[in-house]
Amino acid sequence: GNAEMSGIGNLLLMTEMLLFFSPLALFGWYKADVYEARISLRSKLSVFDIRSVQCFCCQAKHVLPNGESIPCDRRFVEEGISLWFGKDGREGLSAFNHVMRTQLNASIAARLGKETVMPLPQMLVLGSLLAWVSPGNVFLTPKPLINNICFAFDAVWLPAALVLADSTAGIAMQAMHRCNFPWLRLCTALVYMIILVPAFSPDLVLQDPTLSFLTKVIVFVGFCGSAL
Incomplete structure (x- = not known):
């Protein structure tokens, strides 16, 4: 009905x-x-380690396919990070890892909100x-x-x-x-x-x-x- x-x-x-x-x-x-x-x-950020990051130059053993040698980008980057973050007796790479695991992770969460x-x-x-x-x-x-x-x-x-x-x-x-x-x-x-x-x-x-x-x-x- x-x-x-x-x-x-x-x-x-x-x-x-x-x-x-x-x-x-x-x-x-x-x-x-x-x-x-x-x-x-x-x-990934919570376990980030700059020492384990892959880079092309090390994977290619610092030699291009044509046989030309290339400088190590990892060494250049790690030296710069050590210089910038290695203050107050802290080891630079470890201090950078700490920033990535804590501050960057928190900043992303604060900007984007809940997942x-x-x-x-x-x-x-x-x-x-x-x-x-x-x-x-x-x-x-x-x-x-x-x-x-x-x-x-x-x-x-x-x-x-x-x-x-x-x-x-x-x-x-x-x-x-x-x-x-x-x-x-x-x-x-x-x-x-x-x-x-x-x-x-x-x-x-x-x-x-x-x-x-x-x-x-x-x-x-x-x-x-x-x-x-």
Whole structure:
């Protein structure tokens, strides 16, 4: 009856939204790619040793294919590092290793933020693209007041929902990575989409515009509070 038709309609609407937001799944894939790269970088920096860095001249035994001898770049670089970092009785190469393992690693983390969330500039770009979409729906067709309030509120809700979905997908991605779950990029993209659609439109799940609006307000206030 009506309930069955309503269920089919909601399913079709959910499918339509999945197709509409499917390009955002690419960001889920990209998110996992960046996450693995940053984890690898952090791991390598934590055990960095200038003495084990490879260089072409030493690998070629300081002789070019045409037989011409070349100077040792490693010696030149290591002498410079020893001169710059070898102060106050510290051995220069060891001091440089310490800087790479601690200060550089911390600087990268401070600039890029957590590995589980997208960098802020990308989030702002995506959020700004989404913010203007729903308010326009207010003027398309006459709707009850609560629906118009919901649409208008989406101007601030959608960017917040994107951040919430991204953070939640990041937690799931981190758990999968720690468990050595296969196909991390594909699974992260799917999780991203599964979380994103109901986050954008909780009224699909709640079936009540008033309850949906209150849910958005409560979650948004909680999101702002956690950000502060």
